[in-house]
Structures are given as structure tokens and as C-alpha cells.
Amino acid sequence: TVANLKGLKQGQLRLAVITTAKYIIPRLLGPFCQLYPGIDISLQVTNHEMILDRMMSNLDDLYIMSQIPDHFDVNFQPFLENPLVVFAPANHPLAQEKNIPIERLGEEAFIMREPGSGTRSAVQSVFEEYGVKVKVKLELGSNEAIKQAIAGGLGISILSRHTLLGDAAEFSILDVQHFPIKRTWYMVYPAGKQLSIIGQTYYQYLLDAAQKITEQGGLIPDHNYSLITPHP
């Protein structure tokens, strides 16, 4: 309708996504913004707990996160896979080994995400499940900072495989039993909240993009995802 079209001509889209989604969401915004140049976008990138806080305060239109809130009623839709893998420097002694027992990780210096991180809680529950004790040498509040610390030889860590998009050559992904930890990104918004027209359009756009990415075999390093064009 005319009203719908007007609604799409200008307005604001407020997004908040967990840290691992920053490797893909900004790229997917490009074609969307070209199609709807009057829409201003704000994108917050933060950890799981901060996303929950933002959702409770109703600060954004749409959220991307890997763990559905327990105590808050939401609409959610799986978006893309978000596997967690064991990162080590490219020249790490374990890089050539196959089927490394998970307990072996206990002998390495480990770099852990900050409290409040969804990656951290997923890693901790897997370690708990298999009775693995790791030596946390360093705690860091950023995936990028952790990658730099790994490259600098400070230790190993467990991160979303998507944090590799862009610079795979410096790292090896260790072949450890029970890995990757399977996780999924979800598109989420509070139940009972009516998405704006812009919000609905972006939601549908992300769904289409996710389907195309999945058909092409998933997220691949150095692929130009801005080539994925939205339906008008």
C-alpha cells in the first residue's frame, strides 16, 4: 500500500547483535541501504548479556543472538550457524594432529571471553560436561583482541568460526573431539512487539540472505556478501 511504501522511504532501523555477528551483519546492510536510502540504521555490537539488557529496555527493533532468553518471551527465528572452534596460532604443535582429546586443552594456556559473553558460557558448559579444567591465562572482552593474543603466542581459545572471516592464514583450527560446538544465530524480538514496516522488511531480507548463504555452503572467508541483493 501507499502507506507501506511511505513507511519504507524513511525512518530508522535499530539493530543490536552479539559480537560474532559483526563479521556479517554490516556487509549485509550494504545492499539493503542501497535499496532504501532514506532509512537510517543504528547497529550496536555487544555481548549476550548486554543484548538481553537492551531487549528488556526495548531499545532496538531486532536482535541477533545465539541463545534464546530463558525468562523473557520472544519471537525467534534461526538465522545462520555459529559454530565455536578451537583457535591456535598457525604454527601450533597440535595444528597437524587429528582427533585431539578434549582434556588435552587443559595443558594449554587458555584465553577466555569476559563474563556476560555467550561464547564464554557455551565454552564453560562444554568444559563442565567433559570435566575439562583449563588454565585461564588471560580474560579478554573482544574476539579480535583474543585473536591478536593467539597470534602473539599467548595461548589458545575457543571462538566462533566466523571471527576468522578475513584473516584465516594466521590461525589453525585444532581438530579436537566434541568440536565444533554447534550454535546458531537467531533473529529475535520481544513477543507482543509489533515490528515496524522497516523492521519487517529487514527481517525478511535477512531471512532471504541466510537462505542464499546456506545454499552456497555457508559463510566462507573473504567472500563478498554484499553481492547478495535483496528483493525490492
Ligand code: PGA
Ligand atoms: P558473545 O556472543 O559476544 O556474548 O560471546 C556470541 C554468541 O553468543 O554467539
